[in-house]
Amino acid sequence: MTIQAVVSGLGTYAPSKVLTNHDLERIVDTNDEWILTRTGIRERHIAAPEETTTDMALRASKLALAEAELKADQLDFIIVATNTPDTLFPSTAARLQARLSSSPIPGFDLQAGCTGLIYALAMGSTLIQNGTYRRILLVGADKLSSITDYQDRTTAVLFGDAAGAMVLEAKTDTDKGVLASYLKADGRGGDLLSLPAGGSRLPASEETVRDRQHFLKMNGNETFRFAVKAMPEAVEEGLRAAGLTVDAMDLLVPHQANLRIIDAAVRRFNLDPDRVVVNIDRYGNTSVATIPLALDDARREGRLKDGNIVVLVAFGAGLTWGSNVIRWGH
Numbered sequence: 001m002t003i004q005a006v007v008s009g010l011g012t013y014a015p016s017k018v019l020t021n022h023d024l025e026r027i028v029d030t031n032d033e034w035i036l037t038r039t040g041i042r043e044r045h046i047a048a049p050e051e052t053t054t055d056m057a058l059r060a061s062k063l064a065l066a067e068a069e070l071k072a073d074q075l076d077f078i079i080v081a082t083n084t085p086d087t088l089f090p091s092t093a094a095r096l097q098a099r100l101s102s103s104p105i106p107g108f109d110l111q112a113g114c115t116g117l118i119y120a121l122a123m124g125s126t127l128i129q130n131g132t133y134r135r136i137l138l139v140g141a142d143k144l145s146s147i148t149d150y151q152d153r154t155t156a157v158l159f160g161d162a163a164g165a166m167v168l169e170a171k172t173d174t175d176k177g178v179l180a181s182y183l184k185a186d187g188r189g190g191d192l193l194s195l196p197a198g199g200s201r202l203p204a205s206e207e208t209v210r211d212r213q214h215f216l217k218m219n220g221n222e223t224f225r226f227a228v229k230a231m232p233e234a235v236e237e238g239l240r241a242a243g244l245t246v247d248a249m250d251l252l253v254p255h256q257a258n259l260r261i262i263d264a265a266v267r268r269f270n271l272d273p274d275r276v277v278v279n280i281d282r283y284g285n286t287s288v289a290t291i292p293l294a295l296d297d298a299r300r301e302g303r304l305k306d307g308n309i310v311v312l313v314a315f316g317a318g319l320t321w322g323s324n325v326i327r328w329g330h
Protein backbone atom coordinates (compact mmCIF):
# COMPACT_ATOMS: atom_id res chain seq x y z
CA MET A 1 0.00 0.00 0.00
CA THR A 2 1.65 3.22 -1.17
CA ILE A 3 1.40 6.22 1.13
CA GLN A 4 0.89 9.52 -0.68
CA ALA A 5 1.66 12.97 0.76
CA VAL A 6 -1.23 15.22 -0.25
CA VAL A 7 -1.67 18.96 0.30
CA SER A 8 -4.89 19.17 2.35
CA GLY A 9 -4.63 22.84 3.30
CA LEU A 10 -3.07 26.00 1.93
CA GLY A 11 -2.98 29.41 3.59
CA THR A 12 -1.18 32.67 2.85
CA TYR A 13 -0.67 36.02 4.47
CA ALA A 14 0.76 39.33 3.29
CA PRO A 15 0.96 42.39 5.56
CA SER A 16 -1.53 45.17 4.86
CA LYS A 17 1.05 47.92 4.19
CA VAL A 18 1.75 48.25 0.47
CA LEU A 19 4.93 49.87 -0.85
CA THR A 20 4.47 50.91 -4.49
CA ASN A 21 7.12 51.71 -7.06
CA HIS A 22 6.09 55.34 -6.76
CA ASP A 23 6.66 55.19 -2.99
CA LEU A 24 10.17 53.85 -3.69
CA GLU A 25 10.87 56.78 -6.02
CA ARG A 26 10.86 58.91 -2.86
CA ILE A 27 13.30 56.60 -1.02
CA VAL A 28 15.97 55.70 -3.62
CA ASP A 29 17.03 56.94 -7.06
CA THR A 30 14.67 54.79 -9.10
CA ASN A 31 11.47 55.02 -11.10
CA ASP A 32 8.34 53.02 -11.75
CA GLU A 33 9.19 52.44 -15.40
CA TRP A 34 12.64 50.95 -14.63
CA ILE A 35 11.29 48.65 -11.93
CA LEU A 36 8.33 47.49 -14.00
CA THR A 37 10.22 46.80 -17.22
CA ARG A 38 13.29 45.21 -15.55
CA THR A 39 11.44 43.14 -12.93
CA GLY A 40 7.67 43.09 -13.51
CA ILE A 41 7.06 44.41 -9.97
CA ARG A 42 4.49 47.16 -9.25
CA GLU A 43 4.14 46.86 -5.48
CA ARG A 44 5.12 44.74 -2.50
CA HIS A 45 3.78 44.24 1.03
CA ILE A 46 5.86 45.31 4.02
CA ALA A 47 5.43 44.07 7.57
CA ALA A 48 4.98 46.50 10.46
CA PRO A 49 8.20 47.00 12.47
CA GLU A 50 6.92 44.89 15.35
CA GLU A 51 5.44 42.16 13.10
CA THR A 52 7.74 39.13 13.03
CA THR A 53 8.31 36.23 10.68
CA THR A 54 6.57 34.02 13.26
CA ASP A 55 3.56 36.37 13.35
CA MET A 56 3.18 36.04 9.59
CA ALA A 57 3.78 32.27 9.71
CA LEU A 58 1.08 31.93 12.36
CA ARG A 59 -1.54 33.70 10.26
CA ALA A 60 -0.82 31.57 7.18
CA SER A 61 -0.71 28.38 9.27
CA LYS A 62 -4.11 29.00 10.85
CA LEU A 63 -5.68 29.36 7.40
CA ALA A 64 -4.00 26.19 6.13
CA LEU A 65 -5.10 24.23 9.22
CA ALA A 66 -8.68 25.50 8.89
CA GLU A 67 -8.82 24.34 5.30
CA ALA A 68 -7.41 20.94 6.26
CA GLU A 69 -10.03 20.80 9.05
CA LEU A 70 -7.31 20.04 11.56
CA LYS A 71 -6.50 21.42 14.98
CA ALA A 72 -2.86 22.32 15.62
CA ASP A 73 -2.52 19.59 18.23
CA GLN A 74 -3.27 17.00 15.54
CA LEU A 75 -0.02 17.88 13.75
CA ASP A 76 3.03 15.59 14.03
CA PHE A 77 5.78 17.88 12.77
CA ILE A 78 6.53 21.47 11.69
CA ILE A 79 9.06 22.60 9.10
CA VAL A 80 9.57 26.33 8.62
CA ALA A 81 11.58 27.47 5.61
CA THR A 82 12.92 30.95 6.28
CA ASN A 83 15.92 33.17 5.68
CA THR A 84 14.80 35.73 8.26
CA PRO A 85 14.06 33.82 11.47
CA ASP A 86 12.94 35.97 14.41
CA THR A 87 16.23 34.98 16.07
CA LEU A 88 19.07 32.65 15.08
CA PHE A 89 17.74 30.50 17.90
CA PRO A 90 15.33 29.37 19.14
CA SER A 91 13.92 28.36 15.79
CA THR A 92 10.90 29.93 14.16
CA ALA A 93 9.37 26.43 14.07
CA ALA A 94 9.61 26.16 17.88
CA ARG A 95 8.15 29.65 18.28
CA LEU A 96 5.32 28.75 15.89
CA GLN A 97 4.60 25.48 17.73
CA ALA A 98 4.23 27.41 20.99
CA ARG A 99 1.86 29.93 19.39
CA LEU A 100 -0.25 27.25 17.68
CA SER A 101 -0.63 24.65 20.38
CA SER A 102 0.65 23.44 23.70
CA SER A 103 1.47 19.99 22.26
CA PRO A 104 5.26 19.59 22.18
CA ILE A 105 5.67 18.30 18.65
CA PRO A 106 9.03 18.33 16.82
CA GLY A 107 9.98 20.99 14.32
CA PHE A 108 12.93 22.82 12.83
CA ASP A 109 13.88 25.69 10.55
CA LEU A 110 15.21 24.96 7.10
CA GLN A 111 17.38 27.48 5.32
CA ALA A 112 17.82 27.00 1.59
CA GLY A 113 17.49 30.53 0.23
CA CYS A 114 14.43 31.13 -1.88
CA THR A 115 14.31 27.38 -2.64
CA GLY A 116 13.37 26.73 1.00
CA LEU A 117 9.74 25.78 0.44
CA ILE A 118 10.71 23.32 -2.32
CA TYR A 119 13.19 21.71 0.10
CA ALA A 120 10.55 21.65 2.87
CA LEU A 121 8.01 19.98 0.61
CA ALA A 122 10.59 17.39 -0.47
CA MET A 123 11.52 16.66 3.18
CA GLY A 124 7.93 16.65 4.40
CA SER A 125 6.64 14.38 1.64
CA THR A 126 9.48 11.90 2.26
CA LEU A 127 8.71 11.79 6.00
CA ILE A 128 5.09 11.02 5.14
CA GLN A 129 5.74 8.54 2.34
CA ASN A 130 8.10 6.48 4.51
CA GLY A 131 5.49 6.31 7.27
CA THR A 132 7.34 8.44 9.85
CA TYR A 133 4.63 11.11 10.22
CA ARG A 134 1.03 11.56 9.06
CA ARG A 135 0.41 15.29 9.31
CA ILE A 136 3.06 17.92 8.73
CA LEU A 137 2.79 21.70 8.66
CA LEU A 138 5.12 23.31 6.11
CA VAL A 139 5.66 27.04 6.23
CA GLY A 140 7.57 29.49 4.07
CA ALA A 141 7.84 32.86 5.82
CA ASP A 142 10.21 35.77 5.31
CA LYS A 143 10.42 39.34 6.52
CA LEU A 144 12.85 40.45 3.84
CA SER A 145 12.28 44.11 4.69
CA SER A 146 14.33 43.43 7.85
CA ILE A 147 17.46 42.66 5.75
CA THR A 148 16.81 44.94 2.77
CA ASP A 149 19.03 47.99 2.39
CA TYR A 150 16.71 50.85 1.47
CA GLN A 151 19.77 52.88 0.44
CA ASP A 152 20.69 50.32 -2.27
CA ARG A 153 18.44 50.78 -5.31
CA THR A 154 19.67 47.55 -6.92
CA THR A 155 17.99 45.44 -4.21
CA ALA A 156 15.55 47.76 -2.40
CA VAL A 157 12.99 47.56 -5.20
CA LEU A 158 12.84 43.78 -5.36
CA PHE A 159 11.67 42.36 -2.05
CA GLY A 160 8.49 42.06 -0.01
CA ASP A 161 7.25 40.30 3.13
CA ALA A 162 4.80 37.39 3.30
CA ALA A 163 4.13 33.87 4.52
CA GLY A 164 2.55 30.73 3.10
CA ALA A 165 1.66 27.45 4.77
CA MET A 166 0.64 24.00 3.62
CA VAL A 167 -0.67 21.02 5.52
CA LEU A 168 0.69 17.75 4.15
CA GLU A 169 -1.21 14.60 5.04
CA ALA A 170 -0.78 10.87 4.51
CA LYS A 171 -3.40 9.25 2.25
CA THR A 172 -3.44 5.73 0.88
CA ASP A 173 -6.51 5.65 -1.34
CA THR A 174 -5.44 8.26 -3.90
CA ASP A 175 -3.14 8.86 -6.84
CA LYS A 176 -2.79 12.53 -5.80
CA GLY A 177 0.09 14.01 -3.86
CA VAL A 178 3.77 14.82 -4.27
CA LEU A 179 5.08 12.65 -7.11
CA ALA A 180 8.75 13.67 -7.10
CA SER A 181 11.22 16.36 -6.09
CA TYR A 182 14.56 17.54 -7.43
CA LEU A 183 16.99 19.41 -5.18
CA LYS A 184 20.41 20.94 -5.83
CA ALA A 185 22.88 23.19 -4.01
CA ASP A 186 26.21 24.55 -5.20
CA GLY A 187 28.01 26.65 -2.60
CA ARG A 188 30.59 27.83 -5.12
CA GLY A 189 28.09 30.56 -6.02
CA GLY A 190 27.39 31.50 -2.42
CA ASP A 191 28.81 35.01 -2.65
CA LEU A 192 26.37 35.99 -5.40
CA LEU A 193 23.59 36.39 -2.86
CA SER A 194 24.36 36.59 0.83
CA LEU A 195 23.83 38.29 4.19
CA PRO A 196 27.46 38.90 5.15
CA ALA A 197 27.28 39.69 8.88
CA GLY A 198 25.44 38.49 11.94
CA GLY A 199 26.56 34.87 11.76
CA SER A 200 29.60 33.31 13.43
CA ARG A 201 31.82 34.26 10.50
CA LEU A 202 31.26 37.99 10.97
CA PRO A 203 29.50 38.62 14.28
CA ALA A 204 27.75 41.93 14.80
CA SER A 205 30.12 44.79 15.62
CA GLU A 206 30.19 48.54 15.20
CA GLU A 207 32.07 48.02 11.92
CA THR A 208 29.55 45.56 10.49
CA VAL A 209 26.72 47.94 11.27
CA ARG A 210 28.60 50.95 9.89
CA ASP A 211 29.45 49.03 6.70
CA ARG A 212 25.83 47.94 6.23
CA GLN A 213 26.87 44.28 6.32
CA HIS A 214 23.61 43.22 7.98
CA PHE A 215 21.76 43.82 4.73
CA LEU A 216 21.34 41.42 1.84
CA LYS A 217 23.97 41.76 -0.93
CA MET A 218 23.38 40.48 -4.43
CA ASN A 219 25.16 40.35 -7.73
CA GLY A 220 21.98 40.71 -9.76
CA ASN A 221 23.39 40.00 -13.21
CA GLU A 222 25.15 36.78 -12.22
CA THR A 223 22.16 35.62 -10.17
CA PHE A 224 19.96 36.28 -13.19
CA ARG A 225 22.23 34.21 -15.44
CA PHE A 226 22.22 31.34 -12.96
CA ALA A 227 18.43 31.46 -12.60
CA VAL A 228 17.77 31.31 -16.33
CA LYS A 229 19.67 28.00 -16.46
CA ALA A 230 18.58 26.54 -13.11
CA MET A 231 14.80 26.94 -13.49
CA PRO A 232 14.39 24.93 -16.72
CA GLU A 233 16.81 22.27 -15.46
CA ALA A 234 14.80 21.84 -12.25
CA VAL A 235 11.49 21.67 -14.17
CA GLU A 236 12.79 19.01 -16.55
CA GLU A 237 14.58 16.95 -13.90
CA GLY A 238 11.62 17.06 -11.48
CA LEU A 239 9.28 15.87 -14.22
CA ARG A 240 11.77 13.21 -15.29
CA ALA A 241 11.93 11.91 -11.68
CA ALA A 242 8.12 11.67 -11.77
CA GLY A 243 8.26 9.79 -15.09
CA LEU A 244 6.65 12.72 -16.92
CA THR A 245 7.56 15.29 -19.57
CA VAL A 246 6.81 19.00 -19.95
CA ASP A 247 3.73 18.14 -22.06
CA ALA A 248 2.11 16.60 -18.98
CA MET A 249 2.52 19.76 -16.89
CA ASP A 250 -0.80 21.57 -16.43
CA LEU A 251 0.53 24.43 -14.30
CA LEU A 252 4.00 25.83 -13.68
CA VAL A 253 4.33 27.74 -10.41
CA PRO A 254 7.72 29.44 -10.53
CA HIS A 255 9.55 31.41 -7.86
CA GLN A 256 8.69 35.07 -8.46
CA ALA A 257 12.05 36.87 -8.53
CA ASN A 258 11.94 38.61 -11.89
CA LEU A 259 9.32 38.44 -14.64
CA ARG A 260 12.10 38.20 -17.23
CA ILE A 261 13.42 35.02 -15.58
CA ILE A 262 9.93 33.49 -15.70
CA ASP A 263 9.48 34.61 -19.32
CA ALA A 264 12.76 32.91 -20.25
CA ALA A 265 11.42 29.59 -18.89
CA VAL A 266 8.10 30.12 -20.69
CA ARG A 267 9.93 30.67 -23.98
CA ARG A 268 12.27 27.75 -23.40
CA PHE A 269 9.32 25.35 -22.99
CA ASN A 270 7.08 27.21 -25.43
CA LEU A 271 4.34 27.35 -22.78
CA ASP A 272 0.95 28.93 -23.18
CA PRO A 273 0.66 31.74 -20.55
CA ASP A 274 -2.38 29.89 -19.14
CA ARG A 275 0.00 27.25 -17.85
CA VAL A 276 2.19 29.62 -15.82
CA VAL A 277 1.34 31.52 -12.65
CA VAL A 278 2.67 35.08 -12.36
CA ASN A 279 1.82 37.44 -9.51
CA ILE A 280 5.17 39.20 -8.99
CA ASP A 281 3.52 42.52 -9.90
CA ARG A 282 1.61 42.55 -6.59
CA TYR A 283 4.08 41.01 -4.12
CA GLY A 284 7.61 41.37 -5.50
CA ASN A 285 10.05 38.70 -4.42
CA THR A 286 8.91 37.27 -1.07
CA SER A 287 11.51 34.48 -1.16
CA VAL A 288 10.10 31.27 0.39
CA ALA A 289 6.55 32.66 0.27
CA THR A 290 6.34 33.28 -3.48
CA ILE A 291 5.19 29.77 -4.35
CA PRO A 292 2.33 29.44 -1.83
CA LEU A 293 1.19 32.98 -2.74
CA ALA A 294 1.17 32.02 -6.41
CA LEU A 295 -0.63 28.72 -5.74
CA ASP A 296 -3.26 30.54 -3.71
CA ASP A 297 -3.81 33.11 -6.46
CA ALA A 298 -4.04 30.39 -9.12
CA ARG A 299 -6.62 28.58 -7.02
CA ARG A 300 -8.67 31.73 -6.50
CA GLU A 301 -8.64 32.29 -10.26
CA GLY A 302 -9.88 28.72 -10.82
CA ARG A 303 -6.65 27.70 -12.54
CA LEU A 304 -5.65 24.99 -10.06
CA LYS A 305 -7.83 21.94 -10.51
CA ASP A 306 -7.97 18.54 -8.87
CA GLY A 307 -5.82 16.07 -10.76
CA ASN A 308 -3.66 18.77 -12.37
CA ILE A 309 0.06 18.08 -12.69
CA VAL A 310 1.60 21.09 -10.96
CA VAL A 311 5.31 21.87 -10.98
CA LEU A 312 6.74 24.15 -8.29
CA VAL A 313 10.19 25.49 -9.12
CA ALA A 314 12.61 27.86 -7.39
CA PHE A 315 16.21 29.02 -7.11
CA GLY A 316 18.02 31.15 -4.59
CA ALA A 317 20.89 31.81 -2.22
CA GLY A 318 23.23 28.92 -1.64
CA LEU A 319 23.12 28.68 -4.54
CA THR A 320 20.16 26.35 -4.42
CA TRP A 321 17.55 25.26 -6.92
CA GLY A 322 14.88 22.60 -7.18
CA SER A 323 11.35 21.54 -7.99
CA ASN A 324 8.40 19.50 -6.73
CA VAL A 325 5.93 17.72 -8.99
CA ILE A 326 2.46 17.32 -7.50
CA ARG A 327 -0.75 15.73 -8.71
CA TRP A 328 -3.00 18.34 -7.11
CA GLY A 329 -5.89 17.48 -4.82
CA HIS A 330 -6.46 15.29 -1.78
Ligand code: UT7
Binds near residue numbers: 029035153
Ligand atom coordinates in the same frame (compact mmCIF):
# COMPACT_ATOMS: atom_id res chain seq x y z
O1 UT7 B 1 15.25 35.24 -5.24
C1 UT7 B 1 16.51 35.84 -5.17
C2 UT7 B 1 17.18 35.83 -6.46
N1 UT7 B 1 17.39 37.14 -7.02
C3 UT7 B 1 17.12 37.36 -8.30
O2 UT7 B 1 16.59 36.54 -8.98
C4 UT7 B 1 17.56 38.62 -8.95
C5 UT7 B 1 18.13 38.34 -10.31
N2 UT7 B 1 18.56 39.54 -10.96
C6 UT7 B 1 17.69 40.46 -11.42
O3 UT7 B 1 16.50 40.31 -11.29
C7 UT7 B 1 18.24 41.64 -12.17
O4 UT7 B 1 19.62 41.43 -12.40
C8 UT7 B 1 18.01 42.98 -11.44
C9 UT7 B 1 16.53 43.33 -11.45
C10 UT7 B 1 18.51 42.90 -10.01
C11 UT7 B 1 18.76 44.08 -12.17
O5 UT7 B 1 18.30 44.17 -13.52
P1 UT7 B 1 19.33 44.27 -14.71
O6 UT7 B 1 18.53 44.41 -15.94
O7 UT7 B 1 20.27 43.11 -14.59
O8 UT7 B 1 20.04 45.65 -14.42
P2 UT7 B 1 21.60 45.94 -14.21
O9 UT7 B 1 22.01 45.48 -12.85
O10 UT7 B 1 22.36 45.43 -15.39
O11 UT7 B 1 21.60 47.50 -14.23
C12 UT7 B 1 21.29 48.27 -15.40
C13 UT7 B 1 21.28 49.72 -15.05
C14 UT7 B 1 22.51 50.18 -14.29
O12 UT7 B 1 22.85 51.47 -14.71
P3 UT7 B 1 24.00 51.72 -15.78
O13 UT7 B 1 25.25 51.17 -15.17
O14 UT7 B 1 23.57 50.99 -17.01
O15 UT7 B 1 24.01 53.21 -15.92
C15 UT7 B 1 22.05 50.21 -12.86
O16 UT7 B 1 22.78 51.12 -12.08
O17 UT7 B 1 20.16 50.01 -14.19
C16 UT7 B 1 20.64 50.69 -13.02
N3 UT7 B 1 19.77 50.34 -11.91
C17 UT7 B 1 18.64 51.00 -11.61
N4 UT7 B 1 18.06 52.08 -12.17
C18 UT7 B 1 16.91 52.51 -11.64
C19 UT7 B 1 19.90 49.31 -11.04
N5 UT7 B 1 18.89 49.32 -10.16
C20 UT7 B 1 18.08 50.36 -10.51
C21 UT7 B 1 16.89 50.85 -9.98
N6 UT7 B 1 16.32 51.92 -10.58
N7 UT7 B 1 16.26 50.30 -8.92
